[in-house]
Amino acid sequence: MGRSGEARDRETAGRGTAQDGGELELQQYFPYRLARLAEQVSLAVAEVYSERFALTRQEWRVLAILGVRPEIATKEIGPLTTLDKMQVSRAVQGLESRGIASRKHHAGDRRELIVALTPAGRALYRKIVPFALAREAELLGVLTAEEAKVLDRVMHKLSAALS
Amino acid sequence: MGRSGEARDRETAGRGTAQDGGELELQQYFPYRLARLAEQVSLAVAEVYSERFALTRQEWRVLAILGVRPEIATKEIGPLTTLDKMQVSRAVQGLESRGIASRKHHAGDRRELIVALTPAGRALYRKIVPFALAREAELLGVLTAEEAKVLDRVMHKLSAALS
DNA sequence: CGAAATTGGTATCAGATGTTACTATTTTCT
DNA sequence: AGAAAATAGTAACATCTGATACCAATTTCG
Numbered sequence: 001m002g003r004s005g006e007a008r009d010r011e012t013a014g015r016g017t018a019q020d021g022g023e024l025e026l027q028q029y030f031p032y033r034l035a036r037l038a039e040q041v042s043l044a045v046a047e048v049y050s051e052r053f054a055l056t057r058q059e060w061r062v063l064a065i066l067g068v069r070p071e072i073a074t075k076e077i078g079p080l081t082t083l084d085k086m087q088v089s090r091a092v093q094g095l096e097s098r099g100i101a102s103r104k105h106h107a108g109d110r111r112e113l114i115v116a117l118t119p120a121g122r123a124l125y126r127k128i129v130p131f132a133l134a135r136e137a138e139l140l141g142v143l144t145a146e147e148a149k150v151l152d153r154v155m156h157k158l159s160a161a162l163s
Numbered sequence: 164m165g166r167s168g169e170a171r172d173r174e175t176a177g178r179g180t181a182q183d184g185g186e187l188e189l190q191q192y193f194p195y196r197l198a199r200l201a202e203q204v205s206l207a208v209a210e211v212y213s214e215r216f217a218l219t220r221q222e223w224r225v226l227a228i229l230g231v232r233p234e235i236a237t238k239e240i241g242p243l244t245t246l247d248k249m250q251v252s253r254a255v256q257g258l259e260s261r262g263i264a265s266r267k268h269h270a271g272d273r274r275e276l277i278v279a280l281t282p283a284g285r286a287l288y289r290k291i292v293p294f295a296l297a298r299e300a301e302l303l304g305v306l307t308a309e310e311a312k313v314l315d316r317v318m319h320k321l322s323a324a325l326s
Numbered sequence: 327c328g329a330a331a332t333t334g335g336t337a338t339c340a341g342a343t344g345t346t347a348c349t350a351t352t353t354t355c356t
Numbered sequence: 357a358g359a360a361a362a363t364a365g366t367a368a369c370a371t372c373t374g375a376t377a378c379c380a381a382t383t384t385c386g
Contacts, residue, residue: 089335
């Protein structure tokens with residue numbers, strides 16, 4: 001199961017994160033701690049797009065994609081945002097209903113829908129992004145450069161181990 | 164906002180995690196990556212308690228607490244599990260309805276409910292915990308001891324910065 | 327070609343979740 | 357003491373989310 005090549009002794013993942021005998025201390029349990037942290041972070045970021053701009057988490061993700069890819073087939077959005085097709089459908093509808101995005105059928109294949117930001121949507125995007133980036137910077141700012149580097153690597157490793 | 168004392172240069176949290184100009188690349192955006200990872204981990208762990216033992220995430224958390232604190236007022240459960248009082252109420256009801264936990268009114272204050280595991284509940288707990296711990300060990304096993312240590316510290320730092 | 331299978335997207339319904347308001351009990355304060 | 361406020365827990369409703377089935381357009385293949 002995806003062992004990394006590095007040299008590791010017996011104690012390995014032990015100190016500070018893993019558990020001992022047959023007891024499970026929820027507060028120390030890594031999956032719980034991670035879920036909790038992610039929720040905190042998610043909430044902090046949601047202040048930006050939800051409270052200030054009334055977007056759902058899914059809409060925000062789609063918007064983030066549209067900001068970079070000015071025109072995209074909705075079927076491509078799912079993989080990029082980790083949303084299933086129903087969530088994408090709803091998010092895009094939500095954006096459209098508020099004049100943020102527009103949909104049109106693909107000429108070649110009329111099943112597909114192509115989404116793009118409206119001018120208003122683009123303006124919204126440009127307004128939100130700085131706040132979102134600021135939040136991220138604020139957060140990562142509490143870490144040293146070294147810690148940030150390790151964190152990045154660790155997240156990649158864990159993610160890879162799970163796929 | 165909670166600057167750590169370490170010496171850090173301009174690049175700081177940059178390399179590998181943070182963003183540049185006014186563009187936001189969702190795939191690289193830390194809050195998104197974290198949410199995604201947490202979801203993956205959560206799913207992997209849910210296999211243990213959900214698929215194998217038909218518990219919801221909330222019930223699992225309450226069970227984990229009850230395994231350590233054999234008798235506890237439900238009002239204490241919320242803070243320990245990061246669930247709101249309604250979630251606790253439902254989770255405990257769920258556990259009770261399946262003979263895993265039992266409730267009784269506190270003698271001194273008859274508003275409070277005291278929850279405890281039934282013998283069947285305790286047996287279930289003992290059956291699940293090893294699997295849950297194994298999952299955790301498997302995951303953390305892909306990290307070096309050093310990485311695990313940094314990860315632990317980083318999670319504490321981030322969590323603290325957000326509270 | 328044309329029936330069958332596939333694909334993109336959505337309607338629809340069921341179950342989960344969040345919110346508000348309410349009951350019961352206890353505490354506080356005059 | 358006893359009215360008012362606070363606390364623990366839940367009912368009830370509204371909303372969100374997930375799963376299934378479905379429609380329309382396209383592709384595959386006999």
